Amino acid sequence: MALSGESLRRFEDLRRENSSCINLNPIQRGGILSPAARRALGEWGDGYSVCDFCEGCLSDIKKPPIDVFVKEALPEFLEIDVVRVTNGAREGKYLVMHSLCEKGDTVLVDGNAHYSTFVAAERAGLKVESVPNSGGPEFKVDADWYAERIDVVKPKLVVLTYPDGSYGNVPDAARVGRICRDKGVPFLINGAYSVGRMPVSAKKLYADFVVASGHKSMAACGPVGLLGAGKEYAEKVFRRSEKYKKKELELLGCSARGLPLITLMASFPLVVERVKRWDLEVGNARYFSSELEKIGGIRQLGEKPHNHDLMSFESEVFFKISERHKKSRFFLYSELKDRGIVGLKPGITKNFKVSTYGLSGEELRKVVDAFAEIAKL
Amino acid sequence: MALSGESLRRFEDLRRENSSCINLNPIQRGGILSPAARRALGEWGDGYSVCDFCEGCLSDIKKPPIDVFVKEALPEFLEIDVVRVTNGAREGKYLVMHSLCEKGDTVLVDGNAHYSTFVAAERAGLKVESVPNSGGPEFKVDADWYAERIDVVKPKLVVLTYPDGSYGNVPDAARVGRICRDKGVPFLINGAYSVGRMPVSAKKLYADFVVASGHKSMAACGPVGLLGAGKEYAEKVFRRSEKYKKKELELLGCSARGLPLITLMASFPLVVERVKRWDLEVGNARYFSSELEKIGGIRQLGEKPHNHDLMSFESEVFFKISERHKKSRFFLYSELKDRGIVGLKPGITKNFKVSTYGLSGEELRKVVDAFAEIAKL
Incomplete structure (x- = not known):
């Protein structure tokens, strides 16, 4: 393309479509900025803004107080010895795999692991073995299966997705952690959907590593994440x-050198408070699930009663409507959008995934009503 | 620390000290957001904001038009076949090293290479050999030395810092590129201080790879960068x-998933225009250098006449003042700050590094006058 006038202008005034809608996409709900983070955007927007007073190491910077945040607040928050800021959860997983394993080694992951766990392992040249899930409708990962699988595959690292991004199942991480500790295998918790939403204590879960995602669950701009590590590692x-x-070698000197880190810090006080209200979020999710199932022709997959805001549904009722609706399989997306609701993948009717995280009572009701209305079409 | 009230509040209202000052720090001047990027902050601040319409690959996203940006605009801008967005220049260097080299292989770098080049190579398990610079006062890297060094160390990759971050020397990259092509060794240009400031054409420089830094030189929030690659690689x-x-494996699926990418796009039209005015920036740098040398007791290091806005100075005059000033070696920082100028390292008097990039005529004059005044103390 010619780099001139008209063709360039399209990049200048970018608008986020649907920004006034309720967004049910699970990757979006935990990343909505806090008011404090939003206030910080203008002041810290420029490039390397956080590096004005750097003396060579990001996590030692005192102005802004990155050092206190990284070395005191975050270890306390995760109940783990050492924390560093990364560019995201996946970057943290790769970092650990690349540090602990040699090419050809095996990592053992759960049957609901995120694609980025596989991709990180593949990038590090590792073999991946799984502990299978139980299959439908619950797709649960049984902690007790880890002991046998560890004996068989002799992994250099065990990864548990807590919870997973497909069903929102919250496995018994403490049980897996104890097994790993007994067997002497380092244990990493992928907390991309938990840290910042629900309480996560590495100590209580016997985790040697925790990775977290700022943009997914800590009310921060992407890309930013955390990696916590026990002192042994x-x-x-x-x-x-x-x-x-x-x-620090695996961080290439420094990681989130800019605004994402500032938003992570600015949102942190709110995040600390909101994880204390996790039971309310679980209550909202259960309410939502039961209301949707009352519609008929809709079934929640994954654990029941559910323990997380991320939920997957089978929806025969919408599939049937799509077969006779003039918008065909795009009708569900379109009907929801007409009602100010987005976040489901366009074209999907048989299965969908949502998160109710942070929705107000009024918004929850609005979403339930919308699904109920659309089911009557 | 206790995660409560007072101790958390410090993270909520972060202020960037000195934000109203002229900042001469070379890592800051090219990353100042454009008005268009600043306008985009609020709308795209939330977490994974760019992923609303993702179908599995960041560079395929059509809303916002990341696909056109990454696949059409950026390859045209860098005159290279394929471009991807990374989390920064260093991440791009590591990516290339990790893809092309095996542990124990050698990379050949210039004597002025940035620390992140060494760190990326060390992370990838590689040996680093250098083409030395000429030593003071110019510290130039002679392109012709590459031929012999390549024959001796047999590198799997050649890296050239263009320009370097210590002296702002702009080496003859096209000459190095031709040598590498003749010898069949892939050639990477570290354009962290060039792409977005001055015209950089991979084609004209015979570069197989170009890495760029959004936060350093393309008016974007950190962290974000570019990696361009020729079709052979x-x-x-x-x-x-x-x-x-x-x-994409080495990107772990996706890289700059959020606001930094939006600011990179929003600033791009301005960046395309500003690189066309590079000769004015070089003119400003030369003016600044000559005015500072007129003060007496100050000498510009690096190439002369200078070809880049990043400049290093020896300043015997300020060292002498520091020996008798009540603020000792902190006087220079303090005196500049009193005049609304920051960006030099606190405590430095014998040597300092600045960039004049993007300074207006009035600002340039103000900075020159400040140094002249302080030299008379």
Whole structure:
């Protein structure tokens, strides 16, 4: 394309379509900025804004107080020894795999693992073995299966998705953690959908590593995440460069050097408070699930009663409507959008995934009513 | 620390000290947001905002028009076959090293290479050999030395810092590129301080790879960068996962998933225009250098006449003042700050590094006058 006038202008005034709608996409609900984070955008927008007073290491910066945040607040929050800011949960998983494993080693993951776990392992040249889930309708991962699988596949690392992004199942991570500790295998919790939404304590879950996602669950701009490590492993994963002693090698010196980190910090006080209200969120999710099932022809998959705001539904009723609706399989997306609701994939009718995280009572009711109305078409 | 009231409140209202000052720090001047990028902050601040219409691959997203930006605009801008967005220049260097090299291989870098080049190579398990610079006062990298060094160290990759971040020297990259092409060694240009400031054509420089930094030189929030690759190598470095065919492995599926990418896009029209005015920036830098040298006791290091806005100075005059000033070695920082100028490292007097990028005539004059005044103390 010619880099001139008209063809360039399209990049200048970008609008986010549907920004006034209720967005049910599970990857969006936990990343909505707090008012404090939103206020910080203008002041910290410029490039390397956080680096004005850097003396060579991001997590040592005192103005803004990144050092206190990273070295005091976050370890306390996750109940783990050492925390570093990363560019996201997947970057944290790759970092741990690349540090702990050699090419050809095996990692053991749960049957509901996120694609980025597989991709991180593949990038690190590792084999991936799974602990299967129970199959439909609950697709649960049974903690007790880990013991046998560890004995068989001899993994260098065990990864548990807590909860997973397909069904929102919250597995018994403490049980898996105890098994891993007994067997002497390091244990990583992928908390992309938990840290920042619900209480997560590495100590209580016997986790050697926790990865978190700022943009998914901590009310921050993407991309930013956390990697927490127990003291037995922290020195290895956060080892420093031979040549540049201040630079943590696996972070390439520094990671989230800019606005995403500022929004993560600014939202943190709100995040600390909101995880304490997790039972209300679980209550909302259960209410939503039961109301949707009352419609008829809709079934919630995954754990029941459900323990997380991320839910997957089978919806025979919408599939049937799509067969006679003039908009065919796009009718559900279209009808929801007409009612100010987005976040389901366009074209999907048989199955859909939503999150109710952070919805007010009024919004919840509006969404339930919308599904009920559309089911009558 | 206790995660409660007072101790948390410090994160909520973060202020960027000195935000009204002229900031001469070379890592800051090219990352100041454009008005268009600043306007986009609020609308695209939330977490995974760019992913509303994602179908599995960041660079295929049509709303916002990431696909056109990544697949048409950026390749045209860099004159290279394939471009992907990364989390920064260093992440791009690591990606290429990790894709092209095996542990124990050698990369050949210039004597002025950035620390992140060494750290990326160390993370990838590679040996680093250098083409030395000429030593003071110019510290130039002679392109012709590459031929011999390539024959001796047999590198799997050659990296050239264009320009470097210590002296702002702009080496003869096209000459190095031709040598690499003749010898059949892939050639990577680290354009963190050039792409977005000055015209950079991979084609004209015979570069197989170009890395760029959005936060350093393209008026974007950190962290975001570019990696451009010639078609001979693009398939290798951007190879897809075996298991997840839409996911580019070395990008772990996707990279800059959020606001930094939006600001990069929104600023792009301005960036395209500003690189055309590069000769004015070089003129400003030369003016600044000559005015500072007129003060006496100050000498510009690096190439002369200078070809970039990043400049390093030796300043005997300020060191002498520091020996008798009551603020000792902190006087220079303090005196500049009193005059609304920041960006030099606190405590430095013998040597300092600045960038004049984007300064108006009035600002340039103000900075020159400040140094002249302070030299008379």
